[in-house]
Amino acid sequence: MAQAIPFRQVSPLKASCQQCSLSNLCLPLAIGENDLARLEDIIQQGRIFNRGEHIFDQSTPYRSCFAVKSGSIKTSIITESGEEQVTGFFMPGELVGLDSIGGEHYACTAKALERTSVCEFPIDRLEELTGKLPGLQHHMYHLMSQEIQNSHQLAMLLSKNTAEERIAALLLSLSSRFQRRRMSPTNFSLPMARNDIANFLGLAVETVSRVFTRFQNQGIIKARGREVELLDIEALQLVSREFSRQCNN
Amino acid sequence: MAQAIPFRQVSPLKASCQQCSLSNLCLPLAIGENDLARLEDIIQQGRIFNRGEHIFDQSTPYRSCFAVKSGSIKTSIITESGEEQVTGFFMPGELVGLDSIGGEHYACTAKALERTSVCEFPIDRLEELTGKLPGLQHHMYHLMSQEIQNSHQLAMLLSKNTAEERIAALLLSLSSRFQRRRMSPTNFSLPMARNDIANFLGLAVETVSRVFTRFQNQGIIKARGREVELLDIEALQLVSREFSRQCNN
DNA sequence: CGTCCGATTTGATCGAAGTCAAACAACTAC
DNA sequence: GTAGTTGTTTGACTTCGATCAAATCGGACG
Structure with a gap:
């Protein structure tokens, strides 16, 4: 039994986007089958980070952007004053x-919220490739403009909406994002702590907690710790004037 | 005297970035002299908008992005609820x-805050060009990521800072942007109304007004209407914990 | 299994900024 | 000029969420 069974080890550096379940969400969606190999060529795949580990750090030289394969990531900026x-x-x-x-340099720090695996796209090779594949370039523009819009939506949420509205919007955003990944849109586990939610939404932790219990008392959600069940999505949409499509997504 | 003096009229469609005083701020800065002509080729130049006119409207088909030549523009999004x-x-x-x-489609509406002239970059031709000029593509990525960062900074301002800090940050941002355009960093005229400032910073108009007078009473600024003079920039930086580089810029 | 430390919840109090209201200034158009 | 409209300022009052404080929960680990 000590005898090793010979087997072909798949090279850890070569990605196979075709078999990845996320290929319809991730960069490959912008590329025809024939060009996919060129994208796979530049990807450094499969790095795994444990909860709390940094994928990259603010102010360090910019090398790559990353696609989440599994798990989840939070990004944040640290000000001179340490906030x-x-x-x-x-x-x-x-x-x-x-x-x-x-x-x-990286403008923010990315930290794994749980055990997370990522695909890495070295930026110089990616830029080179987007120069050759108009569809990919277009998609990059699209993703980036999307990110600008998300951020504007967030700014709006922060400047115009109450605590309840902000949290409802976040829950709905998460819900639709889970759904798109073929997971339950009503029954999921929050990857982030209350603290992160509070910080993201510009609220105090206590306020987040209070709103969660208020929603629970109203029968809109059921929450125990990070486990959340959305009992009444319509009510959530009603609370969040701005309806779905908030924040990220 | 009714006799027309013959002269060569420069085609109004052909831009001459080389003679534009903004060429060191605008897209041409990413391009070598030899390639500049290719950029000039795709620009539709010189459209002028009066105060209040829309450069483009939210939800209409996306055609072009625009560089401000003179004047100023505000962008805003309108929610389903009309805010x-x-x-x-x-x-x-x-x-x-x-x-x-x-x-x-356009994700926002752009409106001229004063008499404003712009250069127009049709997006399909621009994408085509960035595919051929790596430096230009890189610069586009840079500008877009910059915009994401600005928006994150704004989100931070909105979620963590007081009314005074937000307004100080805005004044400093404007100041440094005027300076880069070789205008006085301490003595300028706000292109936007109090209302716009309030909306942008997530405040009530009354609060903006009050903070302006407070700053004035403290001798930090002098303001009459839209005319503003920054008397004590250091004090402003002190008020705005986050120092300069806020918001846009 | 109990201890410890961080995360979450709950309660009580306070304050910055919103809202409502009204006066005032600046600009247009007639 | 005057009237009308819009933008700005000032005052009085209210409120949502921050802050301070403390209890409780939950997981990691010896």
């Missing part, structure tokens, strides 16, 4: 690091 | 419409 501002949460199939493309 | 959220102010040399690139 943290969470700028986004990223789920499988989403691209992290777009806010720094074209810059010399 | 407006100002998402940015744009000064000469800055590019408007990046939040919609790669999308089918």
Whole structure:
């Protein structure tokens, strides 16, 4: 039994986007089958990060952007005064690091919220490739403009909406993002702590907690710890004037 | 005297970025002299908008992005419930419409705050060109990521800072942007109304007004209407914990 | 299994900024 | 000029959510 069974080890460096369940969400969706190999060529795949580990750090030289394969990531910026501002949460199939493309350094820090695996796209090779594949370039523009819009939506949420509205919007955003990944839109586990939610939404932790219990008392959601069940999505949409499509997504 | 003096009229469609005083701020800065002509080829130049006129409207098909030549522009999104959220102010040399690139429709409305002239970059031709000029593509990525960062900064301002801090940050941002355009950093005229400032910063108009007078009483600024003089920039930086580089810029 | 430490919840109090209201200034158009 | 409209300022009052404080829960680990 000590005898090793010979087997072919798949090279850890070569990605196979075709077999990835996220290929319809991730960059490959912008590429024809024939060109896919060129994208796979530049990907450094399969790095795994444990909860709390940094995928990259603010102010370090910009090298790559990353696609989430599994798990989830939060990005945040740290000010000179040491305050943290969470700028986004990223789920499988989403691209992290777009806010720094074209810059010399990472503009934020990306941290794994749970055990997370990512695909890495070295920026110089990616830029080279987008120069050759108009569809991919277009998609990059699209993703980046999407990110600008998300951020504007967030700004609107922060400047115009109450605590309840903000939290309802976040729950709905997460819900639709889970759904797109073929997971339950009503029954999921929050990858982030209350603290992160509060920071992201510009609220105090206590307020987040209170709103969660208020929603629970109203029968809109059921929440125990990070486990959440959305009992009445329509009510949530009603609370969040702005309806769905908030924040990220 | 009725006899016309023959002269060569420069074609109004052909831009001459080389003679534009903004060429060191605008897109040409990413391009070598030899390639500049290719950029000039695709520009539709010189459209002029009066105060209040729309450069483009939210939800209409996306055609072009625009560089401000003179004047200034504000962008805003209108929600289903009819509320407006100002998402940015744009000064000469800055590019408007990046939040919609790669999308089918404009994600916001752009309105001239004063008599404003712009250069237009049709998106299909621009994408084509960035595919051929790596430097230009890189610069587009840079501009877009910059815009994401600005928006994150704004989100932070909205979620963590007081009314005074927000307004100080805005004044400093405007100041440094005027300076880069070789105008006085301490003595300028606000292109936007109090209302727009309030909306942009997530405040009530009354609060903006009060903070202006408070700053004035403290001898930090002098303001009469839209005319503003920054008397003590250091004090402003002190008020705005986050120091300069806020918001746009 | 109990201890410890961080995360979450709950309660009580306070304050910054919103809202309502009205005066005032600036600009247009007639 | 005057009237009308819009933008700005000032005052009085209210409120949502922050802050302070403390209890409770939950998981990691010896």
